[in-house]
Amino acid sequence: MSDVNATADERLECDLAVLGAGPGGYSAAFRAADLGLKTMLIERYPTLGGVCLNVGCIPSKALLHVAAEVEAAFGLAALGINLGISAPLQPQVDLERLRAHKDSVVSKLTGGLAAMARSRRVQVLHGEGRFDDAHTLRVTDSDGRVRQLRFAQAIIAVGSSATRLPVLPRDPRVVTSTGALALPIQPRRMLVVGGGIIGLEMATVYSALGARLDVVELAEQLMPGADADLVAVWQKHNARRFDQLMLGTRITDAEATHDGIVVNFEGRHAPAQPQYYDLVLQAVGRRPNGLLIDAPAAGVAVHAQGWIEVDSQMRTNVPHIFAIGDVVSQPMLAHKAVHEGHIAAEVAAGHRSAFDAAVIPNVAYTDPELAWAGLTEAQARTEGRAVFKSIFPWQASGRALANGREEGFTKLLFDAGSRRLLGGAVVGTGAGDLISEVALAIEMGANDVDVARTIHPHPTLGETVGLAAEVAHGSCTDLPSRSRR
Known part of the structure; x- marks a missing residue:
């Protein structure tokens, strides 16, 4: 990695400045470098990868893998x-x-990103970047040193931050997903605030x-967004x-006490008495970081909630400044940000490129996993x-039965x-x-025959x-025939 150690009165210049080194940001920087642009990558954290790699997608999946192995070992008794594992499950955990x-796992990946930045001659500035004007970024590092960077074009890839609830106290036992991934304690009783994907993944762990x-x-x-049957x-x-x-x-309301976090509820399923928890995870969504970078100084319009609007080429209202990802x-989603990062880099390099993806897949890496793409039933x-739907239940799948995991199904919407495929979902x-x-x-615009006749x-x-x-085509011989059902 080429760290730039210029002083404030040195003028740094580049063809393309990428603000934020998460999956979208580093992918944009690397693609731009591959296309011949002199590229600088600004990142506030010590390592590349952003929230996803450092305190999000990757560490959570490392822990979910461990959780799956624990559950698999526990389930072997039935086979x-x-x-020597018995119910209730109480593993001896060395945190x-x-x-x-x-x-x-995180270190291997961040090290790999650093090596790829060096090999591409992408220069990295560590610090918080803010716009001074439409062609200048001000980067302040952890020591308070300020550096000025002049750019011809820029990509904003500053991501999002976890939303905090004002009703919850500021206490080490009340954490966001970042805090939960740090494994602060092995709680006996835990409250997950928010029933979305992030909260339920951490609940699994x-x-x-x-x-x-x-x-x-x-x-x-x-899991709002997923069909209810999944x-x-x-x-x-x-x-x-x-x-x-x-x-x-x-x-x-909630209060931090010596014995735990005391929480009161109201609603259809609210318990009558206050509840005590060793750990409370607030997973109620994320806010885009568009308000944190002085974007208006560059003329970039930012919504009150932090969103930045872009066109199909990822351009903001300022044509030479692009934005991608959570912002x-x-x-x-990281895979959406990567796709957008490639488009922005290609357009910045003078190529004809635009966002025209028909679908963006969604996955909940819980146990079982839920995944869907395209149109949902809802x-x-x-x-x-x-539309018409077809479902293949995993009770009829030889592999699912052999795995001892036949609770799922695969669903397609045409x-x-x-008869073109418009959407699909899998739980399992x-x-x-x-x-x-x-x-x-x-x-690819496939229909039921295209998919059914693919071996x-x-x-x-x-x-x-x-x-x-x-099933949709009427040729399935692994289920009872339609005329007999």
């Missing part, structure tokens, strides 16, 4: 393999070694480490983890779309007229890997995508 494992869980969610469904499978499989799932409920729009009902182990085929089929290897979970298409 005749006794490892220091578990943290070290998580940190080692802490449950595997022996915690009893409560979840409070203001909406009437967990969530129902997840909820049934995970019922044993939770003491209380408080849907349609909110926190009225642009929902969904706040969206089809809201929009009045004429246009009623053209490895759903996040399976959804890629669905996304590709939608992008899928047997026995695999991926085969359920083809079998669901066979």
Whole structure:
């Protein structure tokens, strides 16, 4: 990595400045460098990778893998393999070694990014970047040193920050996802505030480490955005983890005491008495960071909530300044940011490129996983779309049965007229890997015959995508015939 150590009165110049080194930012910088632009990458943290790599996607998946291994070991007893593990699950956890494992995964990846920056001659400025004008960034490092960077073009990739609830006290036992990933304690009783993907992923981890869980969610469904039938499978499989799932409920007040965080609730499933928790995770969403970079000084329009509007080429209202990732729009997903980063870099380099993706896949890396791409059933009902669906239940999948995980299913939605695939969803182990085929089929304009007549290897979970298409086509021989159902 080429760290620039210029003083404030030295003039740094580049073709392209990228503000933020998360997945979208570093991908944009690397792509721009590959296309011949002199590129500088500004990052406030000591390592590249942003929230996703350092305190988000990657460390959470390292811990979710450990959780899955714990659960798998516990489940072997039912298959005749006794490892001396008995119910209730109370593993002996060495938090220091578990943290070290998580940190080692992050370190390998951040080290790899540093090496790629060096190989591409992408210069890295560590510090907080703010705009002075439409062609100047002011970068302040942790020692208070200020450096000025002149740029011809810029990409804003500053991401988002966890939302905090004012009703919750400031206390080390009240954490965001970042704090939860640090594994501060092994709680006996934990409250997850927010029933979205981030909260339930961390709930999976802490449950595997022996915690009893409560979840409070203001909406009437967990994992908003996913179809209710997928969530129902997840909820049934995970019922044993939770003491209380408080849907349609909110926190009225909370207090930090010596014995724990005391929380009061109101709503449809609110407990009558105050509840005590060793750890409280607030996972109620994220706010874009557009208000933190003095963007108006460059003429860039920022919404009051922190969003920055862009066109299909990722340009802001200032044509030579682009924006990508969480600061642009929902969904706040790393793979979306990477795609946008490539587009912005290519346009900055003079190439014809634009965002025209038909779908952006979503994945909840819980146990079981939920994944969906394209049109959902809920969206089809809201929009009045004429669709038909086909479902292949994993109880009929040889591989799912062999794995002992037949609770899931694969669902496809087709246009009623053209029979083109419009959307799909999977709930089950490895759903996040399976959804890629669905996304590709939608992008390619495939119909039920295209997917059904694509030979899928047997026995695999991926085969359920083809079998669901066979159900739609009427050619599935792994389920009872339609005339007899």
